[in-house]
Amino acid sequence: MNIPDSQIAVTLFNLRDFCQTESDLDRTLDRLCEIGYKAVQVSAVPLPAEVIRKQLDKHELFCCATHENGQMLFADDLSPVIDRLQTLNCDFAALGAPAVEYRQDAAGVKELIRIFNKQGARLKEAGIKMGYHNHDFEFEKFPGLEKTMMDTFYDETDPSCVFAEIDMHWVTRGGGSPVYWINKVAGRMPVAHFKDCTMYQGAPRFCEIGEGNLDWKAIIEACRATNVRWYSIEQDQPFPGRDIFESVKISFNNLRAMGVK
Secondary structure, eight states, X not given: OOOOSOOEEEETTTTGGGOSSHHHHHHXXXXXXXXXXXXXXXXXXXXXXXXXXXXHHHHTOEEEEEEEOHHXXXXXXXXXXXXXXXXXXXXXXXXXXXXXXXXXXXXXXXXHHHHHHHHHHHHHHTTOEEEEEOOSGGGOOOTTOSSOHHHHHHHHSOTTTEEEEOBHHHHHHTTOOHHHHHHHTTTSOSEEEEOEEEEETTEEEEEOTTSSSSOHHHHHHHXXXXXXXXXXXXXXXXXXXXXXXXXXXXXXXXXXXXXXX
């Protein structure tokens, strides 16, 4: 299908419990269309790419991105991930999270950087952008690194073939500034992860866009200024007392009310 004019997407990771079979996926995509979504990010859907594409086409939904695991993205043979992305008509695949071995010391971080530079260049030849999705652990500074893991990773990876998928919630949880990071990776972030953060019963919690404490006006302005194409809504867990479908509807409607198309 043609790329929709909307900028709002939702990652199916949110709805993973409702995407385990093709019939589940069919019903889930029905509900997303009812809300108004025109694009999704494929993540944590244990179905063949051909089945997912069939359902996306049926519902006229565009796949703006995927999350893939290290086993696929770091492999010598990249044909499975290339075939998967081509089947989904998608040109952006991000690593959801690196294995512990790549995020516990300086040597592991350096190896992660080496792999991303190598594999990113190979995937670029196939027309695919290789991205990295952060959490909060990247904001640790390991002995042997002059900067945090996050700074080191983006300073030492090749911006022509290694791309960002900054997660606003996790940057905040790590003590960083979402606006700073949006600007730092300007020109290399086609997809941003929009996720709010609030305090609930003394602990930080995931919540719907606009229902927490993040400065969405500043975040959206920075994304617009740096030409971020897609705002992918992610909420790892439902907020207490709410259904996850209610949550993705609240986030969609709040972003629309903020002027996002």
